[in-house]
Each structure stands twice: as C-alpha cells, then as structure tokens.
Amino acid sequence: MPADLAVIGLGHLGLPLAQAATTAGIGTLGYDPDPHAATDGPLTATELRRLLAAGFRTTADPTALGRVRTAVICAPTPLGEDRALDLSAVAGAARTLAAQLRPHTTVILESSAYPGATEEFLRPLLEAGSGLTAGRDFHLAYSPGRHDPGNRTHHYANTPKVIGGLTPACTEAAAAFYGRLTDKVVRARGPREAETAKLLETNYRHVNIALMNEMAVFCHDIGVDLWDVIRCAETKPFGFQSFRPGPGVGGHAPAVDPNSLGGGAHSLPLRMVELAQEVNGRMPHYVIQRCATLLNEHGKSARGARILLLGVTYKPDVADQTGSPAWEIAARLRELGAHVTYHDPHVPHWTVHGRPVPRADSLYDAASAADLTLLLQHHRTYDLQGLSVKAQLLLDTRGATPTGAAHRL
Template structure:
C-alpha cells in the first residue's frame, strides 16, 4: 500500500514527526539518504529500523514499527507519496557556517522522483532564505517542475521537546510558511492532521526566522541566569530562592534557571549560525554572541567550583574521586547531544580526578576516548566519592537520599532540598 508521507532524515527531527504521523493514521515511510556512495560502491543493504536512541526510546521505536511505520532505501518510494518532509541534519561546519550538504542530498534524491501536486516541506533548522534560495532550485532543477505551480513548497520549523510530558506533538502549534498562499494551505492541511493548531507565517523566511528567535530567546535568558548564578554565589545570595520569589510576579517575568552549560541539537548550535549570518551581513548580533560566550564558559566554572569545594574540605582535585550524576542534555531521556557533562568530565580528568558516572539512560560513556566506569550501586558510589556532582536531574534520582549518603554534593540544577547540598 503506498504511503501518504515520506520523512527524509530519521534523526531528532524526523523520528518525532514519523511518530506523530503514524499515530494520527497517516501511512508513513522513512528514508535516510546518508552520504553519497561512490560510483563503484555496492548497492545498499535493506533498510533497518531506526536506532533506539535520541528522541525516541526503545519502546517507542517498537510501537512505531508495530503501528506500520517502515523505513526504505528505495528512493523510488519517494515518488509515491503526497507529502515529503525533509528533516536532514544541519550541523555547523568548520567555518562556523551551517553545513547544508545533507539537505542538498535529500533534495536531489527527492527531486529525481518528485511528482506534480506533491507537498514538499523543509523542517531542518536553516538560515532565513534557505527554502527559497537553496532548496527550491535543487528541487526544480532535478525534477523539471516549478515550485508554487507544479508542486507545493513550504518551511515548518521543528518543535519537539524530548522527554516532556506536557508538550506533546499534537498540542504544540505548528508554524508554516509557504512559497505561495496555496503552498501554505497545502502544508497546513497536512499538519492539521497532526496538531491542534496551525499558525500561518507570511512566507518561508518568516517561518525559518521564527525558529532562530525561539532558540535565541531561551539562550539569552539562560545566559542571564548563568551570570546571576556566578554573581549570587560570590555575594552570598541564594539565587534559587531569588528565582522562586521573582516568578510570583504575574507579568513581565518568565523564570529561567542556570545550569552547567547548554546542550541539545539546537541550543548550542543555533546561536552560532545566527551570529555567523549577522557577521556575514556586516552587523554582528552582539547579544547572541555574548550569551554564547557566557553559556560556553559554564562547564569551566562548574569545574572551578568542584576544585574549590574539595579544597575547602581538605582535599585536592588531583586524586579525588568524583561521581557525575546525569550525563544527558535533558532529564529523563538518553540523548547526550551537546551535553556539558563531557567537557566537565574531561576538565576534571585533566586536573587528575578519578571520574565515575551514573545515568539510568546511558549504560556506556566515553570521555577523551576512554570508557568512564559506570556506578551500578548509586548510594554506595555516592558514599565512596569525595564529591558527587549533579549535572542532570532525572526523575529517578532520590536527591534527599543522595544528599544524606554523599560526602559532598554539588547541585548544578537547583533540584535538591534547601540546605541539602551546595548549589551552583
């Protein structure tokens, strides 16, 4: 039976979309182009189910496949769908610019099989103008069709909150910007099957820029809280109590919280290319660059606090046994992308500390190319460590119990009961 939807790129954007579409009864296939093969390379093997990591858990992957979702390595299957959504990754290149090669690969494969009346949507995080200036020519050249006349083209920025119980795909509004009003309506008709609310942007550029504004809003406010954390510690003020008080104001304030650094697939990356784009146009985005500087130095500050705490208790960082709790970038998921835990661990190791870790979602972990021992007996490990460092607050952690067992506990998330631990 032909599919209604092809999701091109099965990563942190594509898999949640496939999950939502399949749950809504949309017949969905997944295609991941991967790197282009050499002319004499053997034919690819049959497609495999998506790996059980990243945005979906292993049970979620199993349920997705049981509901009828299938992957394919046959690009001809892309020509038999009504809607194709490109969810290719766009990492930063060495020059600080976005690497759009995966988007280009996806576009060329799709263009070779594109049929009239198909709706093509780009969900990858990109520069404003990418849908029109980069994707459109590739699709038109490869298909011989004209966007806006022969097929619909739109951009819809991905909005996924991994691990969240409150913000589900179906309850999160979808922003859509089409090349033409008809393109917008075609994309809206598709997403209307998956979400409760569709928000129509004036065009693709506005939709693309909305993603950057959303990410940088969060990035700037986290940077403010990180600066406040350093200041409040130095002047002897409990920042966490300050936030508790400030968030009672019913207007003009939204609570953000400090942490050991920012992680994930967008927060550490989006501000960089937003800033890169501004510099390339002749006016740097100074607030964005400053926020990036503040957030980037937080892992170093955490290590400094660790060394100071150990010293205050008559111990040196060299030779100290340090237990890291939670090495993922968000609570209650297994995704380590961009997590500050790895930099913190490597800096502690460079100081001569002996590192172990515990994370209920990560069973093997490497730092500086070496495996880090995993603590299986959590309370015993905390009792035996000179310092226990909470980097991620997973729901399974009994922080009251850990604060009793640990010799020293530094909480970078403000999650422990007041007075139970040293806080960032």
C-alpha cells in the same frame, strides 16, 4: 498501509513527526540512508516497536519517495567549527528527493536553517534535480521543528505549528497536512518569516539561560541564594518568565548568530546572541572551578579525587546527549588528574574523547565512596534527599536538591 508521507531523516525531528503522523492514521514512510538511524533515534525501543506495529516502515530505497503526496525533510544541520550551520545533509536529502519528485507533491523543510535557506538553498536543488518549478509544479514550505523530548505536557498535537510557504497555495498545502497532526496551525507570511521565527525561538532560550548563568556566578560571589531569588521572582504574574542556570546548554538547537550563517544572511551580528554563546560556553569551566574549590575547602585536591557525575544527557529523563556539557566537564576533570565515574539511568555506556568512563552500578555506594558527587542532570529517578545523605560532598548544578542538602550552583 500505503505511504502518504515520507519523512526524510529519522533523527530528533523525523521520528517524532513519523510517530505523530502514524498515530493520526497517515501512512508514513521513513527514509534515511543510515540503516541504524531509527534505532539510534529519540524513541525508546518500545516506542519504535509500537510505531512499526502501527504500520510505519523505513527504507533506504530512494525510489519509494516518488510515491508519496508529502515529503518532509528533517535532516540534521549541526554547527561547524565556524559556528555556521552545516546544510550538507539537507543538500543530500534534497538531491535524493528531487530525482523522484512528482508534480503536485508538497515538500516541507523542518531542519534548522538560516533565513532564506528554503528559497535560496533548497529550492534550486529540488528544481535542478526534478525539472519541476516550485510554487507551480510542486508546493514548497518551511515549518520549524518544535519537538521537546521528554515533555509530558506539550506534545505534537497540542503544540502549534508555524508554516511559511513559497506561495499562498504552498502555505495552504502544508497547512492541510499539519492540520491532521496538530490542533493549531499558524501561517507565516512566507518561508523567511517561518525560518526567522525558529531563529528567534532558539536564541530566546539561550539568551535567557545566559542571563541566569551570569546571575548564578554573581549571586555565588556575593553570598546570595540564587534559587530563592528565582523562587521569589517567578511569583510575578507579568513581565517575567523563569529560566534556570546550569552547567552549560545542550540540545539540537544551539544559539545561532545570523552573521555566521552564510547563504542568504546579510545582517549585522546579534550582539546579545554572541554574548550568550560566550557566557554559556564558560559554564563548564566555572563548574570545574567550583568543584576544585569545594574539594580544596575540605582538604582535598582535584588531582586524585574520585568524582561521580550524575546525569550526562542534555536534558532530564531522555537518553539524548547532544551538546551535553557533561563531556567537557568530564574531560577537564580528567585533565586535572581526577578519577571520573558516572551514573545515568538512560546511558548504559559513555565515552569521552575515545576513552570509556566507568559507570557506577550502585548509585548510593558510588556517591558514598566519591570525594565529590556532581549533579549535572536531574533525572526523575534520582532521590536527591537520599543522595545528599550518602554523598561526602554534593554539588548541584540544577538547583534540584532540597534547601541546605547540598552545595548549589
């Protein structure tokens, strides 16, 4: 199958895009300098085999990029220690693509980026490396990634795609491509509006989770059942969207304050986002405090306690551990002298700060033997009613256990 599309970067954004495009009958090529990127990505081994059988192919040869009509950059942009987006992988992808770029190609950036990055960061790299001019010789646009791993309701075809092109023609070229993959295309005024839409979507999630995390601490302090409060509040048919607290916020889209983005961002800090980062960042420590208090109330100390962690991924029913609070919680428990084990049906081996964490083979036996079982992620396979019977102490950070069956966050 000749390639019509090149997906550059085969991580959490690139592989789902490649999967959707291949399913739609688009000849798709995946480029990543890391030869293990596809096998380490978000697709299961079965999904990857099916994708390859359907005609998708991968390459580390950059010359293959010069034979496609559309190239989508899905390189990772993690936060650095200063909480600024690291665009080095995007820069590398841009330079590689630019050396092969042909006229009339449509180039789209899906990686998380600051408002202005497509025009001020990506465009100069593509033009300098190719000798072509964006908006005249090739189309350039931004489209925020919206893939939600493990979501059985919203998938690529029924999730609207936002597109902002450098020119109206760029927008239409990108819309024509995504129109083959999704039921609805939403045209932004330009790439800055599309980039800022991603910023708003991400921060909206983090700010609302932070509110619920504060409510969790508040309700515990005053003896109110938060989960019943949520159950009641979410019956309101307008003006309220339900979020859930938890032990921390993981995932590939961390909260971002535009003031720390660098590049083209020249704005006052978003104070609510700063506060959300602070609140959510405190949750692993709060969970540790709750663990220590529970053990103490039952005549035990955290030092020497056997603690079983259930679910170490960042969201349920996926293997992705990006940003999972489980790492920090396990590390802090070890610092307190606890003996930590874990169970996760999606994670066969787990290492924290270079030290492997023993995996429980028999879940019920491990819960029965542990002084405290800590539910960090509610995978569908967990029988929480049965676990609550077996466990000596069960702290549920997700509100997933039946009422009265466990201690809840």
